[in-house]
Amino acid sequence: MATLPLISDEEASAEVLAVFDDIRAVRGTDFINNFWRALAHDPALLAATWARLKDVMGPGELDPLVKEMLYIAVSVANGCEYYIHSHTAAARAKGMSEAQYGEVLSVIGMAMQTNGLVTAMQVPVDEVFEV
Amino acid sequence: MATLPLISDEEASAEVLAVFDDIRAVRGTDFINNFWRALAHDPALLAATWARLKDVMGPGELDPLVKEMLYIAVSVANGCEYYIHSHTAAARAKGMSEAQYGEVLSVIGMAMQTNGLVTAMQVPVDEVFEV
Amino acid sequence: MATLPLISDEEASAEVLAVFDDIRAVRGTDFINNFWRALAHDPALLAATWARLKDVMGPGELDPLVKEMLYIAVSVANGCEYYIHSHTAAARAKGMSEAQYGEVLSVIGMAMQTNGLVTAMQVPVDEVFEV
Amino acid sequence: MATLPLISDEEASAEVLAVFDDIRAVRGTDFINNFWRALAHDPALLAATWARLKDVMGPGELDPLVKEMLYIAVSVANGCEYYIHSHTAAARAKGMSEAQYGEVLSVIGMAMQTNGLVTAMQVPVDEVFEV
Amino acid sequence: MATLPLISDEEASAEVLAVFDDIRAVRGTDFINNFWRALAHDPALLAATWARLKDVMGPGELDPLVKEMLYIAVSVANGCEYYIHSHTAAARAKGMSEAQYGEVLSVIGMAMQTNGLVTAMQVPVDEVFEV
Amino acid sequence: MATLPLISDEEASAEVLAVFDDIRAVRGTDFINNFWRALAHDPALLAATWARLKDVMGPGELDPLVKEMLYIAVSVANGCEYYIHSHTAAARAKGMSEAQYGEVLSVIGMAMQTNGLVTAMQVPVDEVFEV
Numbered sequence: 120m121a122t123l124p125l126i127s128d129e130e131a132s133a134e135v136l137a138v139f140d141d142i143r144a145v146r147g148t149d150f151i152n153n154f155w156r157a158l159a160h161d162p163a164l165l166a167a168t169w170a171r172l173k174d175v176m177g178p179g180e181l182d183p184l185v186k187e188m189l190y191i192a193v194s195v196a197n198g199c200e201y202y203i204h205s206h207t208a209a210a211r212a213k214g215m216s217e218a219q220y221g222e223v224l225s226v227i228g229m230a231m232q233t234n235g236l237v238t239a240m241q242v243p244v245d246e247v248f249e250v
Numbered sequence: 251m252a253t254l255p256l257i258s259d260e261e262a263s264a265e266v267l268a269v270f271d272d273i274r275a276v277r278g279t280d281f282i283n284n285f286w287r288a289l290a291h292d293p294a295l296l297a298a299t300w301a302r303l304k305d306v307m308g309p310g311e312l313d314p315l316v317k318e319m320l321y322i323a324v325s326v327a328n329g330c331e332y333y334i335h336s337h338t339a340a341a342r343a344k345g346m347s348e349a350q351y352g353e354v355l356s357v358i359g360m361a362m363q364t365n366g367l368v369t370a371m372q373v374p375v376d377e378v379f380e381v
Numbered sequence: 382m383a384t385l386p387l388i389s390d391e392e393a394s395a396e397v398l399a400v401f402d403d404i405r406a407v408r409g410t411d412f413i414n415n416f417w418r419a420l421a422h423d424p425a426l427l428a429a430t431w432a433r434l435k436d437v438m439g440p441g442e443l444d445p446l447v448k449e450m451l452y453i454a455v456s457v458a459n460g461c462e463y464y465i466h467s468h469t470a471a472a473r474a475k476g477m478s479e480a481q482y483g484e485v486l487s488v489i490g491m492a493m494q495t496n497g498l499v500t501a502m503q504v505p506v507d508e509v510f511e512v
Numbered sequence: 513m514a515t516l517p518l519i520s521d522e523e524a525s526a527e528v529l530a531v532f533d534d535i536r537a538v539r540g541t542d543f544i545n546n547f548w549r550a551l552a553h554d555p556a557l558l559a560a561t562w563a564r565l566k567d568v569m570g571p572g573e574l575d576p577l578v579k580e581m582l583y584i585a586v587s588v589a590n591g592c593e594y595y596i597h598s599h600t601a602a603a604r605a606k607g608m609s610e611a612q613y614g615e616v617l618s619v620i621g622m623a624m625q626t627n628g629l630v631t632a633m634q635v636p637v638d639e640v641f642e643v
Numbered sequence: 644m645a646t647l648p649l650i651s652d653e654e655a656s657a658e659v660l661a662v663f664d665d666i667r668a669v670r671g672t673d674f675i676n677n678f679w680r681a682l683a684h685d686p687a688l689l690a691a692t693w694a695r696l697k698d699v700m701g702p703g704e705l706d707p708l709v710k711e712m713l714y715i716a717v718s719v720a721n722g723c724e725y726y727i728h729s730h731t732a733a734a735r736a737k738g739m740s741e742a743q744y745g746e747v748l749s750v751i752g753m754a755m756q757t758n759g760l761v762t763a764m765q766v767p768v769d770e771v772f773e774v
Numbered sequence: 775m776a777t778l779p780l781i782s783d784e785e786a787s788a789e790v791l792a793v794f795d796d797i798r799a800v801r802g803t804d805f806i807n808n809f810w811r812a813l814a815h816d817p818a819l820l821a822a823t824w825a826r827l828k829d830v831m832g833p834g835e836l837d838p839l840v841k842e843m844l845y846i847a848v849s850v851a852n853g854c855e856y857y858i859h860s861h862t863a864a865a866r867a868k869g870m871s872e873a874q875y876g877e878v879l880s881v882i883g884m885a886m887q888t889n890g891l892v893t894a895m896q897v898p899v900d901e902v903f904e905v
Binding site: 591596600617621628 | 775823848
């Protein structure tokens with residue numbers, strides 16, 4: 120249960136509907152996921168977040184699938200159920216194979232483990248790694 | 251300062267040296283970074299961690315550079331200074347351009363922000379994202 | 382499902398009931414929320430936690446509503462579903478408007494994002510910020 | 513040591529200097545802190561982050577000092593050294609008294625403790641807290 | 644809902660069944676918990692994780708019950724619902740009394756609180772604590 | 775550098791000195807570590823934190839060494855440098871052998887890894903683990 124009711128198209132203001140329309144156009148689907156319907160309570164926050172997300176996750180130097188995988192990695196380390204589900208689904212929609220997913224999981228598990236070990240031992244950063 | 255002294259080659263047991271030798275062979279460098287020199291206090295933990303890391307980070311379905319980027323993403327969300335430095339250096343060594351690095355940063359920033367927003371609002375996962 | 386059964390008034394010891402009574406008196410409500418009913422399995426932990434919470438969240442130099450907002454901020458960064466819900470409800474009960482809530486969300490999102498960016502880049506603290 | 517060199521005014525492009533100038537104008541100081549000098553390697557990320565931060569932390573429904581305190585709270589829970597220092601300094605610059613700071617610390621400590629306890633016991637959210 | 648279907652014995656490959664059989668033999672029970680059934684999608688990750696876990700959690704210098712408590716502590720700080728439940732159950736199965744559990748909770752709560760306070764104040768580590 | 779100056783015995787109020795004296799008496803040492811000297815800026819917070827810590831970490835159902843290990847585990851997962859150092863030192867002072875420390879590290883690493891894997895896969899808790 121969210122701390123805010125999810126805003127349907129019928130309840131949305133013109134400002135919110137304009138953002139919803141852009142989400143639909145960019146993604147090529149009529150579906151608006153719950154994150155945006157919750158965020159719609161604050162139209163300025165909704166508009167700013169969508170504008171930035173559209174820019175960050177759009178075409179660029181990295182393969183869009185790699186961006187989805189990075190999103191999964193951050194969300195797992197933060198324990199964020201919502202974005203683990205949504206970006207795992209998005210990564211699959213962009214072609215992530217189950218073998219690739221297995222490697223994403225393996226790297227995340229390895230990073231979590233060694234993050235814990237190096238933090239526990241408070242190992243100083245090697246000078247060679249510094250810029 | 252680490253919680254354990256770093257073990258030099260001179261102080262290393264035969265068991266530890268065998269792992270150090272394999273690290274050198276696999277990476278094609280004589281350099282052994284501090285993480286392994288700290289972990290060397292527990293030869294079994296050293297051997298198991300290296301064996302697994304070699305396997306996970308080696309050739310597979312994902313580009314080795316993508317694995318480095320995923321490692322950075324997890325380490326940032328965990329606030330792990332050591333691995334942020336070492337895997338940012340490793341990613342650059344594997345060809346990450348500064349433009350790509352800027353996008354890695356942008357995706358991490360976006361994921362952190364939206365993880366915070368969706369968690370604050372406790373938005374329920376859309377059914378469509380479930381397997 | 383909790384790892385401990387929730388203790389009802391009927392099951393509570395005299396020591397636990399005394400704490401429940403004080404919670405009711407301080408808050409001006411008969412309602413005891415689940416956190417205290419779970420903690421009641423360890424009466425000393427229950428008493429110590431309530432005594433401290435009553436003191437910390439009571440009248441002082443900060444507006445009680447600000448204290449609720451700070452509680453929300455910490456709980457979001459920790460991903461703690463229970464306290465996100467309970468302190469968002471408490472903040473609203475103390476007068477938080479939806480516009481104020483939107484700003485709380487915006488600041489949390491901004492802080493999460495910039496925490497991620499600055500950690501990823503391992504930016505050194507400016508001397509001017511040091512005491 | 514940052515993963516990126518800090519960009520001085522002399523090294524900055526016109527695009528970056530325009531952002532630096534706006535930071536100076538909004539804050540009424542010539543000082544540009546290290547976060548922006550690191551972020552300047554990616555002018556688009558710099559511009560987007562500053563534009564959003566200026567908006568979020570500017571005048572609104574919440575007292576600017578409260579926004580600084582919320583920033584501290586999130587940064588502590590994330591263990592982000594840089595923002596703990598910079599926003600504690602900013603809060604003091606905006607008038608936070610040492611007595612108020614003591615209460616901020618007390619609430620953060622309390623929230624961390626009870627977040628841990630409620631998570632350990634996996635206490636279900638009371639229905640009354642749901643919207 | 645998991646991001647991967649849970650693999651039943653009927654669906655399991657010979658490689659996966661061999662790991663399941665070893666789990667059953669080592670634990671002296673026919674029950675295979677969901678973690679392994681999800682991980683079974685990647686037989687190599689399943690085998691490596693189980694081999695390491697069997698070794699780490701098996702007989703050694705620390706009481707097996709202490710290992711379970713440490714697992715609970717890490718899982719609480721990470722907010723990991725699954726492992727909080729499974730290792731609290733395992734600790735009880737290995738003899739953890741409710742009085743001991745109360746102390747585990749108390750130490751976790753204390754550590755969370757003081758971690759927050761010391762991080763907020765950025766207290767430098769005393770030289771005497773360094774190796 | 776701390777956000778607050780560390781308070782020496784000479785600068786301490788009578789209220790603060792009384793807490794310092796109790797710390798010295800309970801620990802059987804003249805040494806007061808930096809955490810308490812920072813916390814001394816808020817005498818009420820200092821007194822409440824010490825009173826609770828003394829109670830939690832004192833004699834009880836768990837071996838005092840186990841409590842130190844639990845403190846390390848939480849502090850590692852939170853990335854808290856100060857408490858990793860201080861409680862690793864305290865655990866050694868209470869007799870933790872290097873072999874035991876190796877197992878503490880191994881369990882922490884294992885828990886971090888499997889927390890990441892189970893969170894990434896969003897595995898549902900088995901009914902059998904529920905109370």
